[in-house]
Amino acid sequence: DIQMTQSPSTLFASVGDRVTITCRASQSISNWLAWYQQKPGKVPKFLIYKASSLESGVPSRFSGSGSGTEFTLTISSLQPDDFATYYCQQYNSNPYTFGQGTKLEIK
Amino acid sequence: EVQLVESGGGLVQPGGSLRLSCAASGFTFSDHYMEWVRQAPGKGLEWVGRIRNKANSYNTEYAASVKGRFTISRDDSKNSLYLQMNSLKTEDTAVYYCTRYSGSYTRGLDYWGQGTLVSVSS
Numbered sequence: 001d002i003q004m005t006q007s008p009s010t011l012f013a014s015v016g017d018r019v020t021i022t023c024r025a026s027q028s029i030s031n032w033l034a035w036y037q038q039k040p041g042k043v044p045k046f047l048i049y050k051a052s053s054l055e056s057g058v059p060s061r062f063s064g065s066g067s068g069t070e071f072t073l074t075i076s077s078l079q080p081d082d083f084a085t086y087y088c089q090q091y092n093s094n095p096y097t098f099g100q101g102t103k104l105e106i107k
Numbered sequence: 108e109v110q111l112v113e114s115g116g117g118l119v120q121p122g123g124s125l126r127l128s129c130a131a132s133g134f135t136f137s138d139h140y141m142e143w144v145r146q147a148p149g150k151g152l153e154w155v156g157r158i159r160n161k162a163n164s165y166n167t168e169y170a171a172s173v174k175g176r177f178t179i180s181r182d183d184s185k186n187s188l189y190l191q192m193n194s195l196k197t198e199d200t201a202v203y204y205c206t207r208y209s210g211s212y213t214r215g216l217d218y219w220g221q222g223t224l225v226s227v228s229s
Contacts, residue, residue, distance in 0.1 A: 001171070034215035036152075043204065043221060044144075044152065049213040087152050091214035094157075094168045096142075101151040 002026050002090050006099035012107040017078045021102045023071045023088035031067045032092040038101075039084045047086075048073065078104075109133040109218045111205045116223030123195050127223055129188040129205030134218075137161060137183040140208035142216060143190050145201035145225075153201070157208065158188070173199075195227045 003026040013019045031051040036044040046055045048064040061076045088099040115127040143155040156169040158179045178191040202222040209217040
């Protein structure tokens with residue numbers, strides 16, 4: 001099975017900051033990586049597919065990059081609505097594993 | 108508007124069974140692969156399994172943690188997805204989400220239901 005490891009587990013930042021979350025795969029997944037945002041008590045929201053393509057309606061301050069085993073999610077200028085937990089998920093091979101999550105908290 | 112509405116969750120004893128349902132609307136259900144994802148209280152997301160569409164023989168795939176105990180099925184005539192859970196363990200306690208797979212090009216879960224809570228406890 002492919003293991004997905006996110007870092008950091010928790011990230012403290014302020015409104016307006018640029019933040020980057022990393023997701024590493026235990027073996028190459030090409031660019032078959034998705035990112036999700038989950039706010040407390042809410043359902044996950046699909047943000048990015050194929051590592052770098054924004055889902056419709058997702059603000060352009062979100063961006064993704066990477067291929068192979070290392071990927072990043074960047075938020076260019078944090079907004080109050082962005083404080084949430086972010087998950088990566090690989091869609092290269094079964095089982096389609098998630099990372100453990102990165103909680104983005106207000107500094 | 109795409110809607111996924113789960114039902115069937117509840118409290119069950121270890122070793123028991125439960126069947127979750129997901130009613131889909133707002134899209135051509137029969138075209139899409141569908142998946143179940145779960146989230147234990149205070150924990151992260153865990154992929155449970157997938158069922159493909161008719162064109163792909165309704166093939167199923169499962170996480171190792173549930174394989175042999177859980178069965179995913181669908182009824183395209185009713186726009187419904189199911190998760191039959193047998194031999195339940197305490198570690199199966201979670202919110203179970205019904206999700207729509209976005210497709211082979213985009214490969215993600217683009218719509219999620221609100222989830223249904225399954226509690227396994229004696």
